[in-house]
Amino acid sequence: MNDEAKPHRPEASRPSDKDERRPSFFKRPGVIIVFAVLLGIVSYFGLHYYINSKAHESTDDAFIEADVISMAPKVAGQVIELHATDNRLVNQGDLLLRIDPRDYEAKVKEKNAALKSSETGLTTAKSRLEVARSALTAAEANRAQLEAQANAAKAEATKAESDLERNKELLARKTISPQEFDTFRATAKTTAANYEAARQRVAAGESQVNQSRAELTAAQIAIETANADIKLAQASLQTAELNLSYTHIQAPLTAYVTRRAVDVGSYLQIGQNIMALVPTNIYVVANFKENQLHYMRPGQAVEIDVSAYPHQPYRGHVDSIQQGSGARFSLLPPENAVGNFVKVVQRVPVKILFDEPLNPKLVFGPGMSVEPSVRVRNIYLSPILLLFIAIIVTLVIAWLGLRWAVRSRNKETQETEPGEVHHAPAKA
Numbered sequence: 001m002n003d004e005a006k007p008h009r010p011e012a013s014r015p016s017d018k019d020e021r022r023p024s025f026f027k028r029p030g031v032i033i034v035f036a037v038l039l040g041i042v043s044y045f046g047l048h049y050y051i052n053s054k055a056h057e058s059t060d061d062a063f064i065e066a067d068v069i070s071m072a073p074k075v076a077g078q079v080i081e082l083h084a085t086d087n088r089l090v091n092q093g094d095l096l097l098r099i100d101p102r103d104y105e106a107k108v109k110e111k112n113a114a115l116k117s118s119e120t121g122l123t124t125a126k127s128r129l130e131v132a133r134s135a136l137t138a139a140e141a142n143r144a145q146l147e148a149q150a151n152a153a154k155a156e157a158t159k160a161e162s163d164l165e166r167n168k169e170l171l172a173r174k175t176i177s178p179q180e181f182d183t184f185r186a187t188a189k190t191t192a193a194n195y196e197a198a199r200q201r202v203a204a205g206e207s208q209v210n211q212s213r214a215e216l217t218a219a220q221i222a223i224e225t226a227n228a229d230i231k232l233a234q235a236s237l238q239t240a241e242l243n244l245s246y247t248h249i250q251a252p253l254t255a256y257v258t259r260r261a262v263d264v265g266s267y268l269q270i271g272q273n274i275m276a277l278v279p280t281n282i283y284v285v286a287n288f289k290e291n292q293l294h295y296m297r298p299g300q301a302v303e304i305d306v307s308a309y310p311h312q313p314y315r316g317h318v319d320s321i322q323q324g325s326g327a328r329f330s331l332l333p334p335e336n337a338v339g340n341f342v343k344v345v346q347r348v349p350v351k352i353l354f355d356e357p358l359n360p361k362l363v364f365g366p367g368m369s370v371e372p373s374v375r376v377r378n379i380y381l382s383p384i385l386l387l388f389i390a391i392i393v394t395l396v397i398a399w400l401g402l403r404w405a406v407r408s409r410n411k412e413t414q415e416t417e418p419g420e421v422h423h424a425p426a427k428a
Contacts, residue, residue, distance in 0.1 A: 029405065033398050040394030044387065057296060058373040061347060062286035064306075066366045069255065069277040073268045074246040075099060082264045084275060089360070090251040096275070099247040099268065107240040115233035122226035129219035136212035143205035150198035157195040160188035255279045256365075282364055283354065284316065286372045287326055287347035295376035296321065302352050307369040309362060315355045318374060322349040350374075 077099035084096040164184050171181045255277035262274040284304060288296070302316040325346035327334055352372055358364050 029402060033401075036394045036398035036401060039397050040390040043393045044390035055375055055377045056373045057288060057292040057376050058371060059286055059288050059292070060369070060371050061288075062284055062352075062370045062372050064282050064364060064366055064368040064370060065285045066278050066282040068258075068366060069252065069279070070273050071096070071249065071275045071277060072271050072273055073099065073249060074270060075104065075243050076269050077101075077103070077247060077267070079262060079264055079266045079268060082262065084257045084260060086257060086260050088257050089280075090255060090257060090277075092251055092253050094251045096249045096251055096257075097262065098249070101244055101247040104240065104244040104247055108237065108244055111233065111237035111240045115230065115237050118226060118229040118233040122223065122230060125219060125222035125226045129216065129223055132212065132216035132219040136209065136216050139205065139208040139212040143202065143209050146198065146202045146205040150195065150202045153191065153195040153198040157188070157191035160184070160191040164188040249274075251277065253277070253279055278365060280358075280360075282358075282366070283319070284352040284370055284372055286350045286352055286370075288350055288374075290325070290346045290348055293321065293348060293350075296350070296374055297376075301375045303373045303375075304352065304354070305371045305373075306364070307371070314358070316352050316372070317355055319351040319353045322351075324348070 079097055080100050081095075081098035083094070084090060090096065164187075167176060167181050167184045170176045171178065257275055258278055259276040260274070262268065268274060284302075296318065298318050298320055300318045302318060304314040304316050306312065306314065322329075326349050327346060352374075
């Protein structure tokens with residue numbers, strides 16, 4: 001009877017009071033607090049990333065570039081000295097190589113001799129000019145003397161002719177004898193002949209003056225020709241000296257030697273590529289998408305990450321933005337005039353300069369990959385403010401989570417209390 005009065009309650013199938021009071025895993029305070037802290041950390045870094053993405057534009061389609069210089073000789077010849085080696089840093093003015101200068105030295109001596117010959121010709125022409133000037137002065141003086149003599153002879157001839165005409169009347173009136181008239185007539189003929197001879201001498205003197213003038217003009221032309229020959233000889237000498245100086249090939253700027261294609265003994269032709277120089281003032285060409293250029297302007301700050309040296313950012317600034325997409329200036333630009341068109345986001349090259357000197361012990365060469373980040377807008381939140389926001393988010397989430405856990409437990413307690421009252425009489 002006692003066994004029948006006891007209700008059948010399997011102890012193994014009923015949870016204990018301790019198990020009934022234990023909350024689920026996600027309702028435990030420790031789990032909620034850890035979850036809230038994790039969300040606070042995520043909010044901190046997420047907000048930081050969001051603000052950074054709004055203030056910066058970046059791309060991984062960027063490379064280091066440099067204005068590479070191809071070196072070529074200006075004169076032909078055999079290389080007798082070579083001082084440039086691959087990947088060596090050379091300073092401006094350093095000797096790279098030397099071409100055999102003997103042919104060019106001989107040319108300089110030849111042009112020097114030609115210049116001295118031209119200078120001697122100028123001296124001779126100046127002497128001829130002085131002689132011609134003296135001859136012209138003497139001829140003009142002789143002509144003046146002959147003209148004076150001719151004028152005197154003319155005066156005598158005129159007087160003798162007048163005397164002859166007057167004595168003709170006297171002879172007609174028989175005032176003078178025929179013998180006296182003949183004397184006057186002979187005098188008139190003599191003076192006329194003397195005047196004619198004086199005129200011929202004046203003409204000869206004039207001819208001598210003209211000849212002296214011609215010789216003076218010829219001497220002046222000879223001086224001009226000699227001066228022109230001197231200038232030509234000087235230009236030829238300067239060209240020869242320049243060609244001689246070109247046998248010493250020097251570095252035009254501080255740079256690294258690359259692609260060397262010459263050795264001692266090589267015969268070089270004019271314009272032959274012998275090596276390339278990569279200058280130390282390198283820059284970055286970044287191909288940004290066209291929809292990234294809205295706020296981008298020259299002068300904006302850039303943080304440059306070089307792929308070869310991670311975790312070592314370098315500072316720079318935007319120098320210029322190309323007025324056109326990279327595809328437009330390619331060797332074969334796309335033509336979309338006919339056929340189907342598919343819109344593709346174009347990329348525009350942006351030139352970026354470094355603001356700080358680069359470590360010469362590290363390698364920075366054209367073609368190396370970089371990732372620039374351009375600060376296009378001044379959006380900034382201090383880390384302290386971000387941390388404060390993250391703490392607020394953590395506290396709010398923790399408070400909401402704990403409140404939700406407490407409400408859940410209260411609700412579960414209210415749902416289990418009726419069951420316990422129902423079984424109480426059976427236990428008694």
